[in-house]
Amino acid sequence: MNANISDTTIAEHPQQVHSSRHSVFEFGSPTGATRFECQLDNAAAGFTDCDQVALFKNLSDGSHTLKVRAKDSAGNVDPTPVEFTWTVDTQSPPATCNPGEPGGEPQGGCASSGGQPTLVLSLLGGLFLVLTARRRRSS
Structure with missing residues (x-):
């Protein structure tokens, strides 16, 4: 892949208000990247490796934001991560x-x-x- 990897996409995500503590996402990239990095709720650990289809479990009620960026085999990452915000409401x-x-x-x-x-x-x-x-x- 080239050093100009960009335009990470979220192909599948939960509804804006989601009644389950578990949320499934699917990511993509027009450059064909199959590796991704995720950051949930601005975690102090920063971005960590995640699969193209990712399951986030045991989420608390409230607002959550997921940031995702594609990563190619050379280690280049999308400089503009895509983000999605949703609310978990199990009540x-x-x-x-x-x-x-x-x-x-x-x-x-x-x-x-x-x-x-x-x-x-x-x-x-x-x-x-x-x-x-x-x-x-x-x-």
Whole structure:
């Protein structure tokens, strides 16, 4: 490879708000680099070697920033690392809803208790429909 390695890309990344403590990334480079260096959250150790597909485990809730740079076989590195910032949020979001105006179309409300959101709709004729979301737990 040449000494002018640049334009590291992040081909795969988690969503901006991610509900898992584990995040998977895939990196690339138009120069064909297959070696990469990563730095998570401005770690004091600086950049360390990482695979083209990298898994970061046991991340804490909150904002995280990953910087990545390609590295060629001669040891040249991309002088402008690409970075991606995302939020790990393993807590249930607070339920929000607008129950509507009295006397208007179907009305309802919502609540969240113990991480299990519930939606209650008041339908015509005084009927109520209760929907409860259940989370699947992954092992």
